Amino acid sequence: MSGNPSDKVEIALDVNGRVHHARVEPRKTLVDVIRDDCGQTGTHIGCEHGVCGACTVLLDGEPVRSCLMFAVQAQGCKIRTVEGLQSGNELHPMQQAFMDHHALQCGFCTPGFLMLAVGVLEKRPDISDEEMLDVLSSNLCRCTGYQNIIKAVKAAAHTMKAADD
Amino acid sequence: MKPARFCYHQPTTVDEAVALLGQLAPEDGRILAGGQSLVPTMAFRMAQPPHLIDINGIAELAGIEVDGDIVRIGACVRHTAFEVAGAVPGATGVWLRKVVRHIAHYPIRTRGTFCGSVANADPASEWCCAVTAIDGRIVARSASGVRRIAANQFFEGVMATTRRDDELVTSVELSLLPEGTRCGFAEFSRRPGDFAIAMAMASYRLVDGNRIAEARIAVGGAEPMPRRIAQAEAELNGKTPSTPVFAAVADAAAAAIDPMEDSNNTADYRRGLVRTMTLRALENAA
Numbered sequence: 001m002s003g004n005p006s007d008k009v010e011i012a013l014d015v016n017g018r019v020h021h022a023r024v025e026p027r028k029t030l031v032d033v034i035r036d037d038c039g040q041t042g043t044h045i046g047c048e049h050g051v052c053g054a055c056t057v058l059l060d061g062e063p064v065r066s067c068l069m070f071a072v073q074a075q076g077c078k079i080r081t082v083e084g085l086q087s088g089n090e091l092h093p094m095q096q097a098f099m100d101h102h103a104l105q106c107g108f109c110t111p112g113f114l115m116l117a118v119g120v121l122e123k124r125p126d127i128s129d130e131e132m133l134d135v136l137s138s139n140l141c142r143c144t145g146y147q148n149i150i151k152a153v154k155a156a157a158h159t160m161k162a163a164d165d
Numbered sequence: 166m167k168p169a170r171f172c173y174h175q176p177t178t179v180d181e182a183v184a185l186l187g188q189l190a191p192e193d194g195r196i197l198a199g200g201q202s203l204v205p206t207m208a209f210r211m212a213q214p215p216h217l218i219d220i221n222g223i224a225e226l227a228g229i230e231v232d233g234d235i236v237r238i239g240a241c242v243r244h245t246a247f248e249v250a251g252a253v254p255g256a257t258g259v260w261l262r263k264v265v266r267h268i269a270h271y272p273i274r275t276r277g278t279f280c281g282s283v284a285n286a287d288p289a290s291e292w293c294c295a296v297t298a299i300d301g302r303i304v305a306r307s308a309s310g311v312r313r314i315a316a317n318q319f320f321e322g323v324m325a326t327t328r329r330d331d332e333l334v335t336s337v338e339l340s341l342l343p344e345g346t347r348c349g350f351a352e353f354s355r356r357p358g359d360f361a362i363a364m365a366m367a368s369y370r371l372v373d374g375n376r377i378a379e380a381r382i383a384v385g386g387a388e389p390m391p392r393r394i395a396q397a398e399a400e401l402n403g404k405t406p407s408t409p410v411f412a413a414v415a416d417a418a419a420a421a422i423d424p425m426e427d428s429n430n431t432a433d434y435r436r437g438l439v440r441t442m443t444l445r446a447l448e449n450a451a
Contacts, residue, residue, distance in 0.1 A: 026173035138270035
């Protein structure tokens with residue numbers, strides 16, 4: 001709890017398995033703290049009002065808009081960002097599929113799409129194409145026309161499932 | 166844009182939250198639940214509450230409870246909870262599951278809450294329409310006690326309700342519809358996940374073989390608040406399901422409403438959508 005609106009509060013955030021300590025105002029959004037205080041700038045800020053999905057991260061495994069939460073609210077949660085996808089020098093199958101299928105041009109929306117698709121597929125590896133299309137409509141991309149994003153996510157779904165089997 | 170400064174309060178019990186709200190509501194202190202409507206409004210600086218009371222840490226508000234033929238949806242239950250088959254039993258659960266996938270987008274549904282949508286009272290809110298269709302009750306608690314407000318006494322207009330500023334919506338109660346109730350939903354928006362321009366919910370039961378009883382037709386998004394349409398229900402009760410019957414019910418719903426107008430949607434356009442959505446909701450229920 002804070003007494004004055006400008007009082008900063010001590011928070012600890014678990015981002016990709018590493019705990020970051022920060023002193024922030026309660027009004028600071030999760031995405032701003034991830035970028036400014038945790039130094040993880042892979043997560044992008046687009047519209048800042050929940051429409052574009054560029055800031056999508058996983059909060060306890062579920063995709064959320066990190067511009068629509070305050071960082072103080074994310075304490076005690078496990079946050080995953082695009083920096084947490086690859087293991088060592090090996091790209092996550094979703095990242096590899098985005099490269100292989102030319103699913104990005106400027107790349108600004110890409111971290112959000114990656115986290116959205118990975119979050120949903122980890123929970124629902126057998127999601128139908130129609131439902132995945134509905135999920136992917138959550139985020140905006142102004143370059144690709146979406147077709148290659150859909151191709152990449154389908155290909156990655158296959159690879160992720162094969163790795164699990 | 167960044168929200169204006171506020172003091173952050175994190176109660177862990179309903180008593181504590183209600184006490185804080187009683188103290189801070191006169192200064193425009195507000196409840197923060199899912200935040201999927203409030204936080205964008207704050208980012209635009211259209212809302213600048215000096216205090217936010219975050220109820221996400223209150224365990225007693227987190228669940229869906231079934232109590233006899235009533236289901237009680239706690240204030241922190243997220244939209245996604247209703248995507249799980251069986252989360253709410255019987256026909257009511259089936260109906261809510263048909264509705265939920267139309268609410269915004271998945272990453273919004275993982276945070277946004279059922280009760281928050283109801284308290285926010287956006288005319289385009291699917292849950293406001295559902296609570297109206299099912300004749301739910303909004304449970305509002307303040308330091309002076311608990312009120313159970315019937316849905317048709319709760320919504321007053323665009324984002325306006327009979328909830329007092331010092332009252333916390335702790336849950337919404339819905340009656341479980343009788344087994345065999347058929348339920349349908351349809352809405353129209355220009356893009357998936359956008360605010361609906363019109364929506365309709367329809368349910369009925371078949372008795373004596375093939376006769377319709379217990380008809381419920383509710384329309385949302387078209388008027389300042391959702392409501393059941395008695396003329397359309399009267400047109401449906403006692404009939405046998407058929408396309409001409411459903412078309413007559415849809416006509417009755419379209420005739421009964423007084424649609425809102427905005428720069429993109431004329432009253433006639435919305436009236437036409439209400440006709441089509443009512444027909445589709447009935448076909449979806451059949």
